[in-house]
Amino acid sequence: MSINTAPPRGMRDFSPAEMSLRTYVTGVILDIYRKFGFVQIETAALDSLEFLNSGQGGDNEKMLFKVLKRGEKLELDKPNRSENDLVDLALRFDLTVPLTRFYANQREKLPLPFKVIQMGNVWRAERPQKGRFRQFVQCDIDVIGQKEIFAEIELILASTQALQALSFDNFTVKINDRRILEGLAKYFGFEEKKESFFITFDKLDKIAVEGVEKELLENGFESGQVGKFTAFLKDFSNKTVAEQLDFLMNLEVESKVVEDLKTVIKTIDQASQGKFSVEFDITLVRGMGYYTGQIFEIKMPEYGSSVAGGGRYDKMVGRWLKKEDVPACGFSIGFERIIQILEEKKFEIPQKMEKIALFFDSKEGFMQAVNQAQQWRLEGKIVNLEQKQKNFTRQLDRLAEHGFESFAIFDLAKPLEIKPLKKA
Amino acid sequence: MSINTAPPRGMRDFSPAEMSLRTYVTGVILDIYRKFGFVQIETAALDSLEFLNSGQGGDNEKMLFKVLKRGEKLELDKPNRSENDLVDLALRFDLTVPLTRFYANQREKLPLPFKVIQMGNVWRAERPQKGRFRQFVQCDIDVIGQKEIFAEIELILASTQALQALSFDNFTVKINDRRILEGLAKYFGFEEKKESFFITFDKLDKIAVEGVEKELLENGFESGQVGKFTAFLKDFSNKTVAEQLDFLMNLEVESKVVEDLKTVIKTIDQASQGKFSVEFDITLVRGMGYYTGQIFEIKMPEYGSSVAGGGRYDKMVGRWLKKEDVPACGFSIGFERIIQILEEKKFEIPQKMEKIALFFDSKEGFMQAVNQAQQWRLEGKIVNLEQKQKNFTRQLDRLAEHGFESFAIFDLAKPLEIKPLKKA
Numbered sequence: 001m002s003i004n005t006a007p008p009r010g011m012r013d014f015s016p017a018e019m020s021l022r023t024y025v026t027g028v029i030l031d032i033y034r035k036f037g038f039v040q041i042e043t044a045a046l047d048s049l050e051f052l053n054s055g056q057g058g059d060n061e062k063m064l065f066k067v068l069k070r071g072e073k074l075e076l077d078k079p080n081r082s083e084n085d086l087v088d089l090a091l092r093f094d095l096t097v098p099l100t101r102f103y104a105n106q107r108e109k110l111p112l113p114f115k116v117i118q119m120g121n122v123w124r125a126e127r128p129q130k131g132r133f134r135q136f137v138q139c140d141i142d143v144i145g146q147k148e149i150f151a152e153i154e155l156i157l158a159s160t161q162a163l164q165a166l167s168f169d170n171f172t173v174k175i176n177d178r179r180i181l182e183g184l185a186k187y188f189g190f191e192e193k194k195e196s197f198f199i200t201f202d203k204l205d206k207i208a209v210e211g212v213e214k215e216l217l218e219n220g221f222e223s224g225q226v227g228k229f230t231a232f233l234k235d236f237s238n239k240t241v242a243e244q245l246d247f248l249m250n251l252e253v254e255s256k257v258v259e260d261l262k263t264v265i266k267t268i269d270q271a272s273q274g275k276f277s278v279e280f281d282i283t284l285v286r287g288m289g290y291y292t293g294q295i296f297e298i299k300m301p302e303y304g305s306s307v308a309g310g311g312r313y314d315k316m317v318g319r320w321l322k323k324e325d326v327p328a329c330g331f332s333i334g335f336e337r338i339i340q341i342l343e344e345k346k347f348e349i350p351q352k353m354e355k356i357a358l359f360f361d362s363k364e365g366f367m368q369a370v371n372q373a374q375q376w377r378l379e380g381k382i383v384n385l386e387q388k389q390k391n392f393t394r395q396l397d398r399l400a401e402h403g404f405e406s407f408a409i410f411d412l413a414k415p416l417e418i419k420p421l422k423k424a
Numbered sequence: 425m426s427i428n429t430a431p432p433r434g435m436r437d438f439s440p441a442e443m444s445l446r447t448y449v450t451g452v453i454l455d456i457y458r459k460f461g462f463v464q465i466e467t468a469a470l471d472s473l474e475f476l477n478s479g480q481g482g483d484n485e486k487m488l489f490k491v492l493k494r495g496e497k498l499e500l501d502k503p504n505r506s507e508n509d510l511v512d513l514a515l516r517f518d519l520t521v522p523l524t525r526f527y528a529n530q531r532e533k534l535p536l537p538f539k540v541i542q543m544g545n546v547w548r549a550e551r552p553q554k555g556r557f558r559q560f561v562q563c564d565i566d567v568i569g570q571k572e573i574f575a576e577i578e579l580i581l582a583s584t585q586a587l588q589a590l591s592f593d594n595f596t597v598k599i600n601d602r603r604i605l606e607g608l609a610k611y612f613g614f615e616e617k618k619e620s621f622f623i624t625f626d627k628l629d630k631i632a633v634e635g636v637e638k639e640l641l642e643n644g645f646e647s648g649q650v651g652k653f654t655a656f657l658k659d660f661s662n663k664t665v666a667e668q669l670d671f672l673m674n675l676e677v678e679s680k681v682v683e684d685l686k687t688v689i690k691t692i693d694q695a696s697q698g699k700f701s702v703e704f705d706i707t708l709v710r711g712m713g714y715y716t717g718q719i720f721e722i723k724m725p726e727y728g729s730s731v732a733g734g735g736r737y738d739k740m741v742g743r744w745l746k747k748e749d750v751p752a753c754g755f756s757i758g759f760e761r762i763i764q765i766l767e768e769k770k771f772e773i774p775q776k777m778e779k780i781a782l783f784f785d786s787k788e789g790f791m792q793a794v795n796q797a798q799q800w801r802l803e804g805k806i807v808n809l810e811q812k813q814k815n816f817t818r819q820l821d822r823l824a825e826h827g828f829e830s831f832a833i834f835d836l837a838k839p840l841e842i843k844p845l846k847k848a
Contacts, residue, residue, distance in 0.1 A: 003744050005529035008513055011468035013526050015533065016540075019464045034777070035801040037808030039826075040443045044435035044559055045469065045545060046489070046515075065470070066492045068511055070549050076507065083500065086510065087492055089432055091470075102437050105429035109439065111826050115808070116440075121469060125494050135468055150790055150811060157794070161801075267791050271798065320427050353458070366574055367691050370581065374695065377459040377585075384461030384539070387574060402463075402535050 010126070010134030016402070022137075022339060024349045025166060026119060029139060029333065032162040033117045036154060038141050040117040043098035046089045051101050053090075056290060056316060060093040063124040065134075067091075091123035095140045096316075096330065103144055104320035113146035115154075119335070131340055139335040144317055147327035149260045152294050152312065153267050155331040159298065159308050160268070160276055162333060167347065171300045171307070172277045173268060176284035177261055178291045178311070183251030184282065188229045190221060195289075197221070202285035209233050233283075241265075241280055257293075264294065290316050296331070303341055308333045355382040356418065357399045357407040369410040396421060434550070434558030440826070446561075446763060448773045449590060450543060453563060453757065456586040457541045460578060462565050464541040467522035470513045475525050477514075480714060480740060484517040487548040489558075491515075515547035519564045520740070520754065527568055528744035537570035539578075543759070555764055563759040568741060571751035573684045576718050576736065577691050579755040583732050584692070584700055586757060587722065591771065595724045595731070597692060598705035601685055602715045602735070607675030608706070612653045614645060619713075621645070626709035633657050657707075665689075665704055681717075688718065714740050720755070727765055732757045779806040780842065781823045781831040793834040820845060 007013050014022060030040070046067060053061055066087040068074060074086065092098050095118040103114065118140045126132060141158060143151035156173060163171060181201075185194040200215045207215070213230045217223060236244060248258045261280060268278040286295045286309060293312030300307055310331035317326035356376060360369040366387070373383040384404065389395045396407065400421050408418045431437050438446060454464070470491060477485055490511040492498060498510065516522050519542040527538065542564045552558060565582060567575035580597060587595060605622060606615075614621040624639045631639070633654050640650045660668065672682045685704065692702040710719045710733060717736030724731055734755035741750035780800060784793040790811070797807040808828065813819045820831065824845050832842045 003528070005525045005744050007468040007525075007529075008470055008472050011470060013468060013522075013529065014466040015530060016463035016465055019466055022466075023464065032801075035804075035806050037779075037781075037806055039440035040447065041440055042438040042443055042446075044431040044437060046432055046435060046547070046559065048432050065494075065513070067515075068490045068492055068507065070489075074507065076505065081500065083492065083498065089489070091491075098437075101429045101431075104427070105431075105437065106439060111822055113810075123470070135470065148787075148811070150809070153790075153794070154809060157798075263787065263791075267794060270791070271794055320429050355461075357461075363572075363687065366577075367687075367694070370577070370691060370695055374581070377456075380459075382459050382461055385574070385578060386537075387572070398535055 008134075010128035010132075012133060012135070020349060021342060021347070025335070025338060025342070026139075028165045029162045030117065030119070032165055033141055033158055036115070036158040038115045038117045038158065039111075040119070041099075041102060042118070042120060043092070043095070043102050045091055045121065045123075047092050047098055047101065049084065049088065049090055051097060052093065054097070054319075056097055056100075056319075057093055058288060060124060063093060063126055064090040065123045065125055093124050094122050095120060095138050096142070096313075099140075099142060099144075100317045100320060103317055103326075107321075113151065114142075114144040116142050116144065118142075131336070133336065137335040138332060140330055140332045142328060142330035144326065144328045146329070147314070149264055149294070151327070151329040152260075152264050152296070155310060155329060156264070156268050156278075156296060157271055159310075159331045159333055160272070163298065163307070163338075164275060166338065166342070168300065168307075169275050171298050172279060173296060173298050174279055174281040174284050175261065175264060175294060175296045176281055177253075177257055177294045179253055179257045179293065180248060180251065180261075180282065181285060183248070183253040187251050188232070189225045190229075193219070193221070198285050201283065202287065204233075204283045236282065244280060244282065261294065286311060288313075293329070300341075303337075305337065306334070307337050307341070351403075353380055353382050354406070355384070355404045357384045357386055357396075357404045357421065359386055359388045359407065359409045361388050361409075361411070365410055365412065368412060372410060372416065432558075434552030434556075436557060436559070444773060445766060445771070449759070449762060449766070450563075452589045453586045454541065454543070456589055457565055457582055460539070460582040462539045462541045462582065463535075464543070465523075465526060466542070466544060467516070467519070467526050469515055469545065469547075471516050471522055471525070473508065473512065473514055475521060476517065478521070478743075480521055480524075480743075481517055482712060484548060487517060487550055488514040489547050489549055517548050518546050519544060519562050520566070520737075523564075523566060524741045524744060527741055527750075531745075537575065538566075538568040540566050540568065542566075555760070557760065561759040562756060564754055564756045566752060566754035568750065568752045570753070571738070573688055573718070575751070575753040576684075576688050576720075579734060579753060580688070580692050580702075580720060581695055583722065583734075583755045583757055584696070587731070587762075588699060590762065590766070592724065592731075593699050595700050595722050597700065597702040597720060597722050598708050599685065599688060599702065599718060599720045600705055600708035601677075601681055601718045603677055603681045603717065604672060604675065604685075604706065605709060607672070607677040611675050612656070613649045614653075617643070617645070622709050625707065626711065628657075628707045660706065668704060668706065685718065710735060712737075717753070724765075727761075729761065730758070731761050731765070775827075777804060777806050778830070779808070779828045781808045781810055781820075781828045781845065783810055783812040783831065783833045785812050785833075785835070789834055789836065792836060796834060796840065 067089040068086055069088050121135055122138050123135050141155055185191050185197050190197040196219055200212055204212050209230050213226055216226045265278055284297055290313045291311040292314045295311035297306040298308040312329040314325045314327050317328045318324055358369055358373050360366045373385045376383045404421050406418050407421050408416050491513040493512050545559055546562050547559050565579055609615050609618040609621050620643055624636055628636055637650055637654045689702055708721055714737045715735040716738045719735035721730040722732040736753040738749045738751050741752045742748055782793055782797050784790045797809045800807045828845050830842050831845050832840050
């Protein structure tokens, strides 16, 4: 019987080629975020169930990898053990819930506003499918303690700049505000069942106006109101942005909400220098229930789903501090989505360091070649010191395959000559 | 009741200051390893119990964080459930066991020899104590597929160079060979209970010759043999290295083993350029049972325990391939130990990027200041864009505390002036 040495279901190992892309993307994103004054933190991968099951994670809480209690604490013999009697910890399913715990724990030592980067693995016991994994990297920036839209603007600027640094352009930042959605629900008489309305409205992209109409009717919304709403939807998409924003004045929404939306769009548009676009999108809902203000998403025309998303969540951080509100706003780049797109595009990592293979023939040759290799490494080169194999052509081919561009054979009797290494 | 927002027992969250040291150290080590031609991989954090419980991890296998089965697979109602009926995965306790699985799975696509870097978290449910954590980073390089001591030499060169790049010098590389220890056991008649002998001998550092003598006698070793052995130990430490190596010829050890040991010591000594020392240490045992050839450790005089260790393990990788031997050799830098020492030394990270705080007064000022900030960021500066607060002195103090060196106030009416920011 052969042994299955694949990683567990839905998990991945990363090969050297995959890792170098992931490392490159990580480096580019971190560099941009740092230039915006964001600082990186890391929380423990395991957290207590008390936090992870606190109701802030929505459906993600159903997908926890839970960790068995250890030693005496695991009382297996006791009768009627329920699942939660057996476990005490779980792997984090996102980086936002641990961030709120971290902030509550360390806030006195942190700068205010706290502009924070998190990049790390999260785990979800989802049904694996193409592009969906049980362990994946999230890449978040958050601003805690800034109630004004300066936070939103810096988050959008930093995220769009990171995408540009990764060779993306021509994308669209879509912006909306949860309070506008609330106003919309009220305006069309959907307020009493607004959560259900939002869930259906969020599907507009996939099921079109007709699908939304059908689902609202199925869910018991009144047909006259549904008709008014779908007529509005069809009409609204034909309006200019100025007309759209004017319409918002009809909704029972504080004028500051609309003003702020205009300011964000104007500032981002100006900073974009025409390299990407920014637009108000009243149909943007975003899944998580915790958003309280502006919400945003970045879409690329050539790739269906969004590549980044975020928004303001002022009611979440205060929870562990027994405070009503702590202003907070975050933006998350879909790291795995970006990697997938770059791999599909056959993106070539800008090579910074020269890669040389230095061959030696004998043990004596090796001892001498070590010095040559060390010298080249000090000059910033990558040097692979290898014993010359019998099938030298095959050895060279393999090195070329792994990105080596030149080679030299160390021979005490001859001067060292660096030759180019061609890809087979 | 106040909520405990600390991370779980034995786990840590890392603050921005802690993270920047960890990121810096990671970067320095990776840079050196890459220059030696090592390539990075990553395995899944969770692995199946089949691999983690395969007997290669020694006592670490008793410290697994095991993950509860999910959904229908968790048959809680069935009677007499044992612990292992309830779990299917666990968090990895080291990076070597997952590496052997990875290599078996992907070997056909990998370069040969495979020179691999792994840096990542591992988890052990140990009793937490000072400097010992339940989640910690391991930092390993391994060479798979090289049976000659070129592997050993490159591993030691890369590791010592990484330590030097982190400002360490004056350390000692200690080298021994498991086959010499076997020879020693045979020579003094301890062969039948050699595992027990090695465990006691490994404690020499802590319990001295007298302690070793006492423990051997307690464990039933014959007193005449024990006496001969301890006399040898006392005498041996007074010999010169040349005399010590000569003694090895008395042991039933292949001469290649001793020759190889001499070659490694000579090559490393020459490459060290007197910045660190390398020595044969017959008392070096190293805990793990899987070593088959040379073993090594790096010690610093000012810090008791070793900061790096490794060795050859030719019998481990072949296991999943149904092969007898696959040559393999590894070296691991004690990442958490290095961090701890650097923190104790109050090591200052070389600052690469200028950090400026740019203040604005109003929303209009902000929109203009965004452009200035963007320009400075393009020049490679870190720019924190902040609204001027009422208590400006306190705001400046806080920024100085977090490493900002200069500030400027954006005012459309005045030319921009960059002022130094002094640490309070």
